[in-house]
Amino acid sequence: MKFDAIAPGIYPELVYPPYKSTTHRGPTQPLLRVDAPVPVSQNIAPKSRILLPNDADLTAQGEAAPLGEKIVVTGRIVDEDGKPVRNSLLEVWQCNAAGRYRHKKDQHDAPLDPNFNGWGKMMTDDDGRYRLITIKPGPYPWGNHDKAWRPAHIHFSLFGNVYAQRLVTQMYFPNDPLFAYDPIFQSIPDEAARQRLISRFSIEETVSDQMLGYEFDIVLRGRDATPFGI
Amino acid sequence: MSNITTSQTIGPFSHEAWKWATDMTPAADGITISGIIYDGAGVPINDAQIEAWQPAAAKAEAEAAIPGFRRVPSGEDGGFSFQLSKVDPAPGEPVAYITVFARGLVKHQFTAVFLADDAGLSQSAILDQVPSARRATLLADRNADGSYRWDIHMQGDRETVFFDYE
Numbered sequence: 001m002k003f004d005a006i007a008p009g010i011y012p013e014l015v016y017p018p019y020k021s022t023t024h025r026g027p028t029q030p031l032l033r034v035d036a037p038v039p040v041s042q043n044i045a046p047k048s049r050i051l052l053p054n055d056a057d058l059t060a061q062g063e064a065a066p067l068g069e070k071i072v073v074t075g076r077i078v079d080e081d082g083k084p085v086r087n088s089l090l091e092v093w094q095c096n097a098a099g100r101y102r103h104k105k106d107q108h109d110a111p112l113d114p115n116f117n118g119w120g121k122m123m124t125d126d127d128g129r130y131r132l133i134t135i136k137p138g139p140y141p142w143g144n145h146d147k148a149w150r151p152a153h154i155h156f157s158l159f160g161n162v163y164a165q166r167l168v169t170q171m172y173f174p175n176d177p178l179f180a181y182d183p184i185f186q187s188i189p190d191e192a193a194r195q196r197l198i199s200r201f202s203i204e205e206t207v208s209d210q211m212l213g214y215e216f217d218i219v220l221r222g223r224d225a226t227p228f229g230i
Numbered sequence: 231m232s233n234i235t236t237s238q239t240i241g242p243f244s245h246e247a248w249k250w251a252t253d254m255t256p257a258a259d260g261i262t263i264s265g266i267i268y269d270g271a272g273v274p275i276n277d278a279q280i281e282a283w284q285p286a287a288a289k290a291e292a293e294a295a296i297p298g299f300r301r302v303p304s305g306e307d308g309g310f311s312f313q314l315s316k317v318d319p320a321p322g323e324p325v326a327y328i329t330v331f332a333r334g335l336v337k338h339q340f341t342a343v344f345l346a347d348d349a350g351l352s353q354s355a356i357l358d359q360v361p362s363a364r365r366a367t368l369l370a371d372r373n374a375d376g377s378y379r380w381d382i383h384m385q386g387d388r389e390t391v392f393f394d395y396e
Binding site: 038 | 232233234235236237238239240241242243244245246247248250251254269270271273275277283285288294295296297298299323327329331332333334335336337338339340342355356359360384385389390391392393394395396
């Protein structure tokens with residue numbers, strides 16, 4: 001696979017002072033473009049036994065249904081040529097409907113839900129598709145500045161089909177009033193790149209009277225680099 | 231203009247969700263690499279996740295859930311440690327490819343670690359592309375007990391070389 005250099009503005013700014021902790025953590029040297037055959041042709045290969053029952057249904061991991069708005073999120077993962085990223089590991093994690101993560105360092109004064117962990121994983125199918133059932137996460141405060149509240153989001157961690165496709169990102173929900181005030185979202189200079197992180201409401205994916213549907217497609221880096229004559 | 235999906239930080243709350251893979255780490259009796267991950271002010275980063283991939287271990291770890299893969303969170307002191315299988319990489323290849331994630335790091339960073347006493351270093355096509363003054367940031371030094379020490383610096387004079395693969 002071939003990985004074209006990414007135009008400035010598509011990735012977030014590594015040092016973006018409104019997001020305070022980037023100041024000392026974002027590398028300041030330009031990334032070194034390297035020709036390395038292994039990361040662009042091979043990958044980490046998890047066995048299917050890593051998948052546990054209900055890993056793709058975050059509402060079914062407790063004794064009873066979690067509180068909140070049950071939703072289904074689905075989409076296709078493709079590469080820059082539009083080819084499906086098949087049989088590829090995808091992890092998700094999120095806070096609960098009240099905006100609280102099951103994590104010892106989350107100090108937000110909102111209740112944990114005994115029936116909601118907020119994490120899962122799955123593999124894409126032959127069409128690059130994934131489908132995840134969960135609870136719509138709530139917004140939460142994070143202390144970066146006065147009235148700093150994160151827009152509701154689900155974290156995605158993707159392994160791709162080759163190592164260099166690895167991606168961690170966040171999926172947002174349409175029309176969130178917090179976008180304009182969120183330095184994490186705003187650290188991405190390119191407007192279109194920001195918009196691509198926002199899922200679409202889908203009446204087609206909505207399941208009768210059970211749950212609303214959202215679509216979130218993902219394009220990983222990398223093109224098929226079949227040389228001429230092959 | 232590329233239509234790729236952009237990156238966002240892993241944030242501070244990845245640990246519970248990522249733990250399943252940390253627990254998959256085989257208890258190897260092999261090459262131990264330990265270090266501390268520092269920010270640009272010299273402060274240890276206590277919420278990083280480090281992933282190490284050792285392609286050469288695929289065969290030796292064929293029965294593992296994720297052969298050749300290690301995922302370790304940094305501790306409160308910024309420390310991390312992972313054990314790799316004792317297999318020789320192809321000459322010039324890193325002992326492991328590394329991916330770094332952290333709160334405040336809006337895009338994961340790729341790097342690689344080589345063993346400073348690896349006789350194959352001079353043949354490394356990857357190291358050959360790294361300016362000589364910065365190569366040491368990718369080298370793990372051997373400790374007296376046979377383990378290796380490798381720190382990660384996100385910024386500063388010793389900023390680790392981070393890659394963008396072609």
